[in-house]
Amino acid sequence: MPDAMPAHIEQLQQGKTVKLRPHGNSMVPVIKSGQLVTLNPVRHPETLKVGDVVLSRVQGAVRLHKISAIDPVKERVQISNNHGRINGWTGFRKVYGILVKVES
Numbered sequence: 364m365p366d367a368m369p370a371h372i373e374q375l376q377q378g379k380t381v382k383l384r385p386h387g388n389s390m391v392p393v394i395k396s397g398q399l400v401t402l403n404p405v406r407h408p409e410t411l412k413v414g415d416v417v418l419s420r421v422q423g424a425v426r427l428h429k430i431s432a433i434d435p436v437k438e439r440v441q442i443s444n445n446h447g448r449i450n451g452w453t454g455f456r457k458v459y460g461i462l463v464k465v466e467s
Contacts, residue, residue, distance in 0.1 A: 372425070375404040375418070375459040385427045389444035390416070394427070394465055402460030411440060411455075416462035421453045427462070 371381045380403050386396045393416065394400060402418055405411065415430045421442045428450060431443035440458060442450045 372459045375402065378404050393445055399466040400462055401464035403463050405458050405461050408455035408458055417458050418460040419453050420457040421450045426450055
């Protein structure tokens, strides 16, 4: 996902729900390119679970990918696409939104 999401991240950080249409095939079949998705802000990162799809910043790039592991001691999550590619670890504070709905 291109890093053209600062407005969405800012809205999530303000506690607002956002809708966007991400492009790419890394999350197929959960999310197809261009589908409308709804994200709620992450208010309590300690409630995140493996398998949650989140909007986060990983190694400088904004990704709408899933959580593949959690390290509660270091307060971080591992982010991966839906095909097994691991993008890396990111801190709880860089997890901005959680997927709540996928539409056409």
